[in-house]
Every structure is written in structure tokens, then in C-alpha cells.
Amino acid sequence: MIYVKNLHKYFGKLEVLKGIDCHIREKEVVVVIGPSGSGKSTFLRCLNKLEELTDGEIVIDGIPLNSETNVNAIRREVGMVFQRFNLFPHMTALENVTLAPQIVRGVSKGEAEQIGLELLRKVGLSDKAHEYPERLSGGQQQRVAIARALAMKPKVMLFDEPTSALDPEMVGEVLAVMKDLAREGMTMVVVTHEMGFAREVGDRVIFMDEGIIMEEGVPEDVFANPRNPRTQSFLSKILSVGVPSE
Amino acid sequence: MYINWGLAFESFPILLQGAVVTLELTAGAVAMGLVIGLIMSLAKLSSFRLLRLVATVYIDFLRGTPLLVQLFIVYFAFPPLFGFSTPNKWEWIAAFLALGMNSGAYIAEIFRAGIQSIDRGQTEAARSLGMSHGQAMRYIILPQAVKRVIPPLGNEFIAMLKDSSLVSIITMEELLYRGKIIVGRTAQPVPIYIEVALMYLVMTLVISRILAVVERRLAKSDIR
């Protein structure tokens, strides 16, 4: 589904990604962890071309990312959920969800609303369809953002720390939606430090540090027996600080 | 010297007609400025270098030279420059063109600031949903920017209303020009110019009152 080969990314002279290789299979849920500044967000953003790659290759669902012509086509297939939700504040929850299908995919308004209401129901927000984002809690906003991305019927969903801007009591409701998605077979790449989530639905954990993949493997193995010393020290840090594991 | 205050009353209807012309001229110029300003701000934020260059030159030139000089260039220099003979009511056309082009440069900067004040995350969310740059602008950025540019646009309207008095020099029959004519005939500058000033003042005060109400409404329905 996603092939990444020797991905390099520079911001000016700063090399942020130093040769990433990985292959993400269909229906796989990959959890990316790593210290701040290690390039996790940059990696995700390269996957839907919010950042230009400096070097290397990414192929998503058979389409190489380098060709300038089909950026929008790629983005249609790759949904993204941001740390800070980024809902459109001048539109209701339902309008947030139904806009892109209409103007990008050419779906009729009626059909888009039908799909949109169904998605809002799925994330547990049927009753908030006509609310504006400012009247929603952080957890509710993030669930609308997930519904908005799903409305484009993407083949892959990218999540960049979807719960780290949330109050602790709202983390669970967002993770629950993501778990449902994973069980339905969505291909997902998730940057998160929610270890409970990684254990429960993650097929693989990738530990990134200083722009490379230091270690990867089945969550149980990586968490229980990290081989790389950097992974060990990172895990001991976040586990001892007690990042809420759900 | 005898000051004929009564003249202020006699002249009022004529000056009032001039004030209407001033308002029409200002509204027309700002309307033209809105169109030019939108185009120039989008050009300035475009990823095409040539478009950015054109917008920069336009904006810098019109903001960096006196409006009166621009008016003379349009009124006197455009006909020989572009090889046409001045049509009927040329002073009207020249006044609209000069004020509109000038206003366009200021409004372009207002729009650019408004667009850039919208959080980057908005563009990224729109783009991540597959929207083109144009769609993201049209559906996401501009509707949010509109609210933020209304107050500075109101100030621009008021500034343009006052600056429009410059076109009296090219015989455009707006408020100040009519005042000048009356003074020429009656040799009574005191009542007439004071009256003209008060009429400008009333117009700008009324407009800024209206603006204040609009802004309060916008603040109430915040974000939406």
C-alpha cells in the first residue's frame, strides 16, 4: 500500500529525515513513536505531500509521489488528522464533513449529507451535526475531524498525535473511534504515545530518532524487550512519566 | 471684510449635490479597488514568481507615489501615452481610474494581511482533503479572512472619501470643486470652506458609526 524508499528531507541545511525505508501493508496499523523533533510529523507530512521530499521515493497505492501532476489525487486517497484538529470554524460539523466530497469528488449535496450524517453517527456525534466547532469540546472536534477525513473515503489514514492536545478525560473517546477504524481494516499510520492504543490495535511499532527508524517490530516485543538503547531510554522515560496509557 | 454666513444656507443644496458625487466617486473607487485588491493580493501570495513580481511592482508604485501625481498621470498622461483623444466626461473616468487603482493597492495589502492571518493549519487541512489551492482559498481561507478585513476596509473607505477631494483639481464636480466655484463667484471663502469641511466631517462620522455597529455585530457572531 505505501512504499517508502530512502526518504530524505531537508529544511534548508537541517536534515530532518535521513533515509527512511519502510513498507506499510494494506489494513496494517503502524504506530510511530519517538522523541520530540525526531521527524515523526515531517515523515507523516511527506506521505501526503504537505512537505516536498528532498530525495527518495514514496509510492502510495501504486502512484509515485514525485510526479507533480497528481498531488491532489494522492491527497484524496490519504486522510490526515492533525494534533490541533484544524476544523473549519465558519462551518458546522456537518458542513466540515461534506464540503470536500462535494467540491473535490463531485458528490451531490444530498448524497454528501447522507454520508456525512452516517459518519457523524459513527463517531458518536449525530446530535452535533449543526453545531459550529467553537461550541464543541476538543474531543468532539477531533472526532469531527476524523469523520471529515473519512468522508473522502481514503485508502490510508494518517494521525499526527491526535490526542495530545486533548484534556485527559477526552482522550478515550477519540482513541475508541480510532480503534473501531482499525478493526474495520483501515490502513493507518499513527504518531502517538498512547501505549495502550499501540498494544491493542498496533500491528507494528516504529521507533524514530534523529530522522531514522531506530527500531521496529510487534508492539509487545518492542515495549517488553527494546533492543536499541535509545529505544530503551525513550520508553523508560515516557512510561515512568506516566503518559496515560488510555 | 464682510462675512456672509447666510451664504452657507443658500449654497447648501448645491454643495449637497457635490457631496452625493463625492460618495458615488468613493463607492465606485472602493468597489474597483476591491476587485483590483483581491486580484493583486492573490497574485502576491501566488507561487508564480512573475505574478508576485507584477503585484509587488503595482502595490509599491501606487503606495509609494503621491495620489495627486497618479491623478495627473491618468488625466493628462494616459491620453497621449495610449494614443486616444479624451472622451466626454473624461474627468469622471480619470477620477474613478486614479482613485480605484490607488485604492486597489491599499486594499491588496489589507487582503494579503487578512489572508495571512488565517492559521496555516486551515490551508493544510483543506489541502489534505484534496482541495486545490484555489478551492482552499475560495471555500476556507477567504470566507474567514472577510471578517478580519472589514474594519481596515472601513478605514480605507473613509481615507478614500477624504482623498477624493483631490479630484477637484481636474474639474471633477464633487464637493470641494463646487465649493471652489462658489467661492470664486462670491469671494466668500470663510462660510463656504467651513461648510465643505463640516460636510466631509458628517460623512466620515456617519460612516464610522455604521462601521462600529457592523464590527460589534461581527464580534457577537464571532468566528462564524
Ligand SMILES: Nc1ncnc2c1ncn2[C@@H]1O[C@H](COP(=O)(O)OP(=O)(O)OP(=O)(O)O)[C@@H](O)[C@H]1O
Ligand atoms: N517547516 C519547517 N521548517 C524548518 N524546520 C522544521 C520545519 N518543520 C519541522 N522542522 C524541524 O524538523 C525537525 C523535526 O520536526 P518534526 O515536527 O517532524 O518532529 P516530531 O518528531 O514530530 O516532534 P514532536 O514530537 O515535537 O511533534 C525539528 O527539528 C523541527 O524544528
Ligand SMILES: [Mg+2]
Ligand atoms: Mg510532531
